[in-house]
Amino acid sequence: MSRINLDISLVERARRAARGIADGIEPDINASTTTTIERTVLRLLGINGIDENGVPLPNVIVEQAQAAGILGDGIAYWIGSAMVHEGQSAAEVARRIARGDLRLEEIHPADEKAVREAIAPEAARMCAHIKGRRLERERLIEELDAATPPYIYIIVATGNIYEDVTQAKAAAKCGADIIAVIRSTAQSLLDYVPYGPTTEGYGGTYATQANFRIMRQALDEVSRELGRYIRLVNYCSGLCMPEIAAMGAMERLDMMLNDAMYGILFRDINMRRTFVDQRFSRMINAYAGVVINTGEDNYLTTADAYDHAHTVLASQFINEELALRSGLRPEQIGLGHAFQMNPDMTDGFLYELAQAEMARAIFPDAPLKYMPPTKYMTGNIFKGHLMDAMFNLAGVISGQTIQLVGVLTEHIHTPFLQDRYLAIENAKYIMNNARHLGREISYRAGGEMERRANEVLTKATAMLEQVAEIGLMSAISQGMFAGVKRDPRGGRGLDGVVKKRDGYYNPFPEIFMRELSSPAFSPKLWRVQAQAQAQAQAKTKTKTKTKAKVEAPGPMQAQAPVESQAQAGERMDSGALPHVAGGEGGCGR
């Protein structure tokens, strides 16, 4: 039940407009594939690794196919044809193609049915693997998760994955629930995914499958130690959205940043490329049980947070609609927004809270991602710490789900270890101290907060209806989002958009969408959490901190490290998990 009165008819109109907007780009999404989608198909068929020049094998093969003009058939069709004729596995023919022993354009096209029969077991193996990882997560959450939202989300970004591990573990022990590893600057513009563990990066650490695995393993260790499941986040944005989504699915990442328009507006990636890529990447996220985080907070880093609040809401509606079309459930759609108003503004907190309550009311099932003040952080760490406290208060009162905790030294440097500790301490203090304050509050009918929320909703609805009328691509080219104008033929990556030919074959969307629409695929993890949340809210105890479980859980699926990435689908060994019994550990104990 919403605490703030909104004009529900406007919400309905906005959603209808968002559907119209998505309808407008749907034909292009369906008619096209991209180089990164085809590379993803190869990765999902277990083809990974690099050649002697360090180029990832999926890139080597897809570049050959594109040069030969056959990518529009789907790389799976040609790999399948080679498998039929050569009698070898996908990984084997891929290695031969990459080495040049087998030339793609010389492969004889095989019968479609035979291709499907050859590919099906390989695809099924990867699907089973991803579902296995998903089940692992659900079990771990069931056994360990004791956190209640807002989840404390903390960023690490040293450039060195091993240093990141040290910082992530320390942050988890201080109370972080979610660890995000920030990517190296400009990775979003690389048209390949770097390979292997990395120790050098600028402003962050490269997203590689090996790095994902290293961090996941470290966080699993610390989860067991603390008796609390620590979630891992990375980015599937940029020119390799679906490839990174696939890596995240294989390595059990829990959340991925995935926005339908961010790359277009803020990284000048071609809009057609982005729209096509986001669809497949989100299908993978959906199938893997990943929660996506959208990037609406970015609208407010330059635009004024009060004047442009409606652009955030409009984008949330669009992101929601496009996510639903990729098979994501509302519980997996972490729509983004931010606490970015000028701190000198009279009643700024009132307006921030009004907008946070508005988002909560409009998207009741979404695990909303709330971003901290950054724009007006000045280097005055003392005032910055207070601004972060106000942000945390707004987050806990309005029931946000994912709270990206602000750090007092924002604007100065990537956080020191102690900065993170102080930030988490701030969040935990406020979220505990004001835990149930929100449910005692109802906002005055006809009051300023209600007026403000409806004003933002009205403007967003009008904007969406206008966008629906002219089409999303022209709206973006006219600068309607973030004041940035992008040409449908401009930006990076358009050369990687390929028209599908008749008989195009990619086995995965079919499998994903079929299984996702089946009721048996219900995401248990979110059901369990919803129950925990409801129970926590039902309690009216003054002491609300849930004691972490200390009993040893039953045997769980252990995740074996991937020895051969080419055979990622075969490593579902199970075994008893060594469990370290203990309390929460952490700060000041």
Place this chain on the structure above:
Amino acid sequence: MTVSGVNLDLTRVRPYGDTLDDGWVQMSLTLPVPSGPEATRAAEALCEKMGLDDVRVVYSRDIAGTFTFFVVYGKCVHSVDFTAIKVSKVNMRHMTFDEINEFIATCIGRKIVVVAACTGSDAHTVGIDAIINMKGYAGEYGLERYPWFVAYNLGSQVPNEALVAKAIEVGADAILVSQVVTQKNVHIDNLTNLAELVEAEGIRDKVLLIMGGPRIDHELAVELGYDAGFGPGTLPSHVGAFIAQELARRMGVWAPAEKA
């Protein structure tokens, strides 16, 4: 100069806590050792080496079992000679939007062309957008809005070569480069590279080369061979006024008034 009725010796300035010359400073630090009396003593010893007397660890806290965070007070034994401090600052007189436009119209008589970008791997356009884009920052319009400026904002992750090529193409009077990411001093390499390129292309004396960013100051700019460096808190009018005045000065049509 007197403080609290006492004559202040500007050649020996020390921190002010609550009494002149008491030297008190406040700081926080983390040591990679587990908390306990030994850790506290280690922090005290370290602070003494840093030149603090009467060191007081007022707070210490274990972080993750392997680190200890400290809040420390101490009296600084050092002092500085304030009279000997010299800082190179961007030399300009502040002007408003209208004053700048009028100044250009009168003194220069043509529009000033600037090209701007966030170059290298840096993807953060917040700074350059604030200075250049129409909407500007903190209530001030960006240079695009100035009728007497023609501003090209090339955006982020622009190769230095592309920025220089654009400057040559449009006959720019000024090149503005923004650098936000400074991890491992990546900005220094990139800024040096840009200065070298401008030199190599033979346009160094034709353009004002200007850098900006949260960790940039004028001293760094001068050191790297730039004409000016703008740090945090810079507004579009600061940059606009500098460009207009410096250009007019170089053209010999205007000279800054002598300071009284």
